[in-house]
Amino acid sequence: MTESTAAPRQQYVQCLSPSGLHRIAYTEWGDPANPRVLVCVHGLTRSGRDFDRFAAAMADEYRVVCPDVVGRGLSSWLLDPRGYGVAQYVADMVTLIARTGAEQVDWFGTSMGGLIGLSLAGLPDTPIRRMLINDIGPHIEPVSLERIGQYVGLDERFATLQEGIDNAALLAASFGPLSAEEWREINTPLLHEVDGQWRFRYDPRIAVPFKSVTPEQNEEGEKLLWRSLAAFAGPVLVVRGVLSDLISRETVAKMIEVGRKVTSVEIAGVGHAPAFLAADQIAIARRFFDGEAPGGS
Incomplete structure (x- = not known):
């Protein structure tokens, strides 16, 4: 890999919502001509830059594409906030994948990114070939939704960058x-x-x-995700933090039962969600995307 392809490239693609056009920002790593594409999608309030270290590690094998989901990072904000939902996110990812020119992609989705991937994977003729779902599943424990609801949407201000970094670290301590x-x-x-x-x-x-x-909408959304998991024919690795309050071991067990090719691994000392900065965590993902069996069950 040359020095130019080892460095990240900041890119943008234009997408469409019912309220108008918006731009999706994405960071791209690796050889831009590599037909093997790995899409990495972040959690609810995070950004594609969460994957910098992971993407750099995988760029020898993949063209790694790490988008900022609309409303996050360097991406546009929607004119109508009611559009912030999985349906819009899936549509944006379809546009992004089309931009890459790849017929098939592999997928790494953390939390919300896993829900987006799962939703896309269940569609007929999905472009997703294999998928790692990081600490998320069709059923989300209510206690975690309450925890997230306490901080999401707060328009906080900080006197220094370090104060903001420390606040974000507190929110993501798990x-x-x-x-x-x-x-x-x-x-x-x-x-x-x-x-x-x-x-x-x-x-x-x-x-x-x-x-x-509403609870009724949550229930219907969960049913759709279970159907998506059942429909996806490719390999799926579910990664769970042992201390996670979002996905239970029972949900992971059901995912293995419902899905066609689902395996799982747990990461000790971590809650929601493993950051995949550590070499041993990156190695788990690399083995999976290389087609090897996971390091645990």
């Missing part, structure tokens, strides 16, 4: 025992300076649909 430098690495891209204060880049209005969903 990622695992990361070093101060690792928190700085993944949290700095989440923040920007506005009028002398530091603020999160994500649109606070993503909380509008999150907080307005």
Whole structure:
């Protein structure tokens, strides 16, 4: 790999929503001519830059594409916040995949990114070949939704960048025992300076649909995700943090039962969700995408 292909490239693609056009930002790693494409999609309030270290590690085998989901990172905000939902995210990812020119892609989805991947994987003629789902499943434990609901959408301001980094680290403490430098690495891209204060880049209005969903809608959404899992013919690896409050071992067991080629692995000392900064975690993903059996069950 040349020096130019080893460095990340910041790209954009234009997408469509019912309220108009918007841009999706994505970071791309590896040889742009490589037909093997790995799409990595982040969690609810995070960004594609969460995958910098993982993408750099995988760029010898893949062209790695790490989007900022609409309303996050460097991507546009939707004109109508009611559009912040999986249907729009799936549509945007279809446009992004078309931009790559790949007929098939592999998928790494953390939390919300896993739900987007699962939804896309269940569609007829899906472009997804194999999929790693990081600490998420069709059934989400209610206690985790309550926890997320306490902070999502808060338009907080910080006097310094470090204050913002520390706040983001507190919210994501369950990622695992990361070093101060690792928190700085993944949290700095989440923040920007506005009028002398530091603020999160994500649109606070993503909380509008999150907080307005009804129990009936949650139940119907879960049913659709189970059907998607059952429909997907490719290999799936479910990664669960042992301390996760979002996905239970019972849900993982049901995913193995319902899916066609589902395996699982647990990561000790981590909750929701494993950050995949550590070499041993990256190795789990590499083995899976190389077609090897996971390191646990």
